[in-house]
Amino acid sequence: MQVLMTSSNDDDVAKEIFIKLGEVLSRVIEHLGEMASHLSRRLLPLLLAGCQHRYSRHIRITCLANMAQLVPLLRHDMTSYQHELTDCLTSMASDGNDVEIRRAAIHVFRTIIERMECDVIEVFPDVIKRWSDLLKDCYEDDVDHVARLHSQLALEGLKKMKKEILLRARHAPLSKKIVVRPTL
Numbered sequence: 001m002q003v004l005m006t007s008s009n010d011d012d013v014a015k016e017i018f019i020k021l022g023e024v025l026s027r028v029i030e031h032l033g034e035m036a037s038h039l040s041r042r043l044l045p046l047l048l049a050g051c052q053h054r055y056s057r058h059i060r061i062t063c064l065a066n067m068a069q070l071v072p073l074l075r076h077d078m079t080s081y082q083h084e085l086t087d088c089l090t091s092m093a094s095d096g097n098d099v100e101i102r103r104a105a106i107h108v109f110r111t112i113i114e115r116m117e118c119d120v121i122e123v124f125p126d127v128i129k130r131w132s133d134l135l136k137d138c139y140e141d142d143v144d145h146v147a148r149l150h151s152q153l154a155l156e157g158l159k160k161m162k163k164e165i166l167l168r169a170r171h172a173p174l175s176k177k178i179v180v181r182p183t184l
Contacts, residue, residue, distance in 0.1 A: 015058045022062035029069045036073045043070060044081055051088050057098050064092065064104035071108070072115035078123050086127040090134050095141075103147050106138055110154040118161050132158055 025043075029036050036043075047070065050063030071078060071085065078085065091097075092105035109131060113120055121128060132155070139151035 015056055018059055019062050022066055026066050026069050037077050040074050040077045048084055048088050051092055057101055060101050061104050064108055068108045068111040071112050075119055075123055082124045082127050086130055099144050106147050106150040110150045113154050113157040118164055
């Protein structure tokens with residue numbers, strides 16, 4: 001995949017091979033499940049680089065689709081990649097990109113939020129506000145109805161997650177700890 005991404009030509013055969021490799025990769029990730037975290041140090045930088053590929057939108061979409069499957073499986077390995085992932089996805093979801101690329105980027109946000117549920121706040125603590133702002137902007141400003149729907153569903157997932165966390169905190173038992181210090 002890395003060799004195909006470095007090719008600068010817009011060859012249809014290279015695109016087709018890359019898309020087929022991407023499909024195989026998504027099946028491998030699906031079958032590995034939680035074991036996919038062992039491959040994260042190689043796969044995630046490759047997928048992030050593929051999302052920034054400047055010659056082919058097919059490569060970008062394929063990498064985003066694979067990222068939607070991989071990232072929820074990595075949970076605690078993602079904390080070190082949270083800023084890179086957020087920068088990549090926000091640039092892909094910007095208005096300057098193709099509609100399908102924007103849809104795929106917003107779908108990655110939605111998939112992460114749906115699959116990780118309350119763990120999103122623990123795994124992505126520094127960037128969750130940026131996610132929320134981006135999704136709100138996409139919901140309010142995007143003309144594509146599919147991207148708006150994905151944004152709406154992701155925002156509803158965030159809202160539901162926030163309510164669950166607040167309810168847990170409200171019903172948590174209060175405890176006090178009294179410590180007697182020795183006098184000097």
